[in-house]
Amino acid sequence: MKGYYARKVHSLLGVIPLSLFLIEHAITNYAAFDGGQEGFRKAVHTLNDLPLVFFLELFAIWLPLLFHGVYGLYIAYQAQPNLGHFKTERNWRFILQRVSGVIAFVFIVWHVYSTRFQITLGNTTHDELGGFMHNIVTQPGFFVFFLVGVIATTFHFANGVWAFLVSWGITVGPRAQRISSYACLGLFVIVTALFMLSLFAFRGEEFADTASAITTLKTMIG
Amino acid sequence: MAETTTVPQTSQNTARRVKFVITRQDTPETKPYTEEFDLPYRPGMNVISALMEIQRNPVNANGGSTAPVCWESNCLEEVCGACSMVINGKPRQACSALVDQLEQPIRVAPMATFPVVRDLVIDRSRMFNALKKVKAWIPIDGTYDLGPGPRMPEKKRQWAYELSKCMTCGVCLEACPNVNDKTDFIGPAALSQVRLFNAHPTGEMNADDRLDTLMEGSDGIEGCGNSQNCVRACPKGIPLTTSIAELNKQTTKRMFKRWFAQ
Numbered sequence: 194m195k196g197y198y199a200r201k202v203h204s205l206l207g208v209i210p211l212s213l214f215l216i217e218h219a220i221t222n223y224a225a226f227d228g229g230q231e232g233f234r235k236a237v238h239t240l241n242d243l244p245l246v247f248f249l250e251l252f253a254i255w256l257p258l259l260f261h262g263v264y265g266l267y268i269a270y271q272a273q274p275n276l277g278h279f280k281t282e283r284n285w286r287f288i289l290q291r292v293s294g295v296i297a298f299v300f301i302v303w304h305v306y307s308t309r310f311q312i313t314l315g316n317t318t319h320d321e322l323g324g325f326m327h328n329i330v331t332q333p334g335f336f337v338f339f340l341v342g343v344i345a346t347t348f349h350f351a352n353g354v355w356a357f358l359v360s361w362g363i364t365v366g367p368r369a370q371r372i373s374s375y376a377c378l379g380l381f382v383i384v385t386a387l388f389m390l391s392l393f394a395f396r397g398e399e400f401a402d403t404a405s406a407i408t409t410l411k412t413m414i415g
Numbered sequence: 416m417a418e419t420t421t422v423p424q425t426s427q428n429t430a431r432r433v434k435f436v437i438t439r440q441d442t443p444e445t446k447p448y449t450e451e452f453d454l455p456y457r458p459g460m461n462v463i464s465a466l467m468e469i470q471r472n473p474v475n476a477n478g479g480s481t482a483p484v485c486w487e488s489n490c491l492e493e494v495c496g497a498c499s500m501v502i503n504g505k506p507r508q509a510c511s512a513l514v515d516q517l518e519q520p521i522r523v524a525p526m527a528t529f530p531v532v533r534d535l536v537i538d539r540s541r542m543f544n545a546l547k548k549v550k551a552w553i554p555i556d557g558t559y560d561l562g563p564g565p566r567m568p569e570k571k572r573q574w575a576y577e578l579s580k581c582m583t584c585g586v587c588l589e590a591c592p593n594v595n596d597k598t599d600f601i602g603p604a605a606l607s608q609v610r611l612f613n614a615h616p617t618g619e620m621n622a623d624d625r626l627d628t629l630m631e632g633s634d635g636i637e638g639c640g641n642s643q644n645c646v647r648a649c650p651k652g653i654p655l656t657t658s659i660a661e662l663n664k665q666t667t668k669r670m671f672k673r674w675f676a677q
């Protein structure tokens with residue numbers, strides 16, 4: 194899979210659905226900060242009450258993520274970084290887009306394994322997710338991993354939207370590309386803030402859940 | 416020419432010297448190595464005149480005699496693009512690289528994105544092949560006189576002229592992190608030429624052919640990853656990233672047109 198159309202599909206999937214899903218995810222999680230345990234539970238329920246949720250997940254998240262992620266790793270591998278000789282902001286962003294993509298890949302695989310996949314395995318339920326998260330993010334090592342993973346992903350998303358606007362010929366001149374840089378920076382700040390608030394909320398005592406969640410977590414990370 | 420310089424030079428020799436570290440390569444197959452040179456300074460000298468000095472007196476910094484360093488140059492005024500090389504880490508033209516403005520020792524290396532022929536001489540064939548591939552010309556030949564073509568609006572001519580300044584020097588390809596052994600990306604220079612010829616009122620008649628070329632195979636416009644080093648590096652100040660984004664727009668439109676209107 195090489196060439197123009199593969200790359201266009203990769204680019205489109207980055208925005209529709211992946212970026213849209215990331216924004217949705219940030220808003221759902223924000224419910225943990227805004228509405229606490231109950232608010233988060235409700236938000237999760239609303240999502241899972243969507244019709245055909247299995248197919249939605251499959252076609253709007255898993256398959257696009259798989260294609261964009263694997264093809265993205267290939268694109269990242271193809272670059273030959275030369276930041277040493279070209280220390281410009283755009284060249285930094287070029288490198289960071291690739292580095293953050295790789296970090297996001299590792300982070301998302303782990304994150305999906307430790308949450309969504311545990312539900313599939315029956316080790317936890319949608320209702321227990323809040324407590325589940327609490328047990329993860331109260332461990333300093335995992336919390337730092339989470340912070341790095343989230344920031345890498347939100348950077349990748351925001352800078353990706355900027356690149357998307359260029360690769361589809363929407364922002365053509367230097368002025369348009371500068372203005373969209375600021376807009377995407379704003380997007381980065383807002384979405385990162387939403388995730389951060391929820392991460393810190395999950396650390397709160399309110400989310401400390403039943404002992405069952407803790408034991409599941411223990412079996413999960415061995 | 417040599418006579419005019421010998422006498423006053425020797426008296427100045429002790430005063431100022433210029434140090435060069437040159438990456439050399441004897442044949443396309445052999446391994447590159449570096450060699451140091453310690454040359455007499457002359458006011459206003461540039462990297463080409465330093466290489467000429469080595470040619471005149473091929474002795475390295477250790478005093479050993481060596482083969483003169485090979486390089487390419489023609490115009491000596493930054494319009495032909497032949498003398499591109501990497502000077503202190505930056506790809507640029509040697510003829511306009513003034514020694515006074517360079518940090519010493521001055522490190523000179525070939526632009527290794529291209530096959531090295533010998534020392535600083537590289538083979539830029541891929542750039543000329545790229546121009547052929549995208550048909551970077553205006554077809555006007557017919558079996559009869561086609562008459563005068565349409566006029567180009569002055570405003571358009573002004574920005575198109577900037578694009579026409581490209582000297583195929585290869586600096587933008589060397590600066591691009593996505594032009595390397597792992598990709599087939601055609602590079603910024605040829606892309607910008609597509610924009611130029613697609614903007615020309617006669618060239619426009621073949622615009623779709625050029626766009627199609629950029630959308631097939633694995634060397635097309637999708638290779639751009641927006642590091643935007645090319646536009647910073649181009650010695651002619653060509654707005655390469657604007658050209659690429661404009662072609663992104665043209666190819667996107669072309670894609671939809673091919674799907675829905677054909």
Ligand code: HEM
Binds near residue numbers: 203
């Ligand atoms: C949360 C999931 C993700 C989102 C929302 C996302 C979003 C985006 C967006 C919007 C783009 C811009 C497309 C364009 O350049 O036209 C992009 C590009 C890219 N993505 Fe992702 N992405 C995600 C995950 C990943 C993963 C896991 C990788 C794996 C390494 C990855 C690698 C890349 C690469 C290398 C590019 C660069 C394309 C370029 O600028 O040339 N992405 N992404």
Ligand code: SF4
Binds near residue numbers: 604
């Ligand atoms: S676009 Fe600029 S850097 Fe690239 S080949 Fe032409 S003149 Fe050289």
Ligand code: FES
Binds near residue numbers: 487495496511
């Ligand atoms: S010799 Fe022509 S550009 Fe330097």
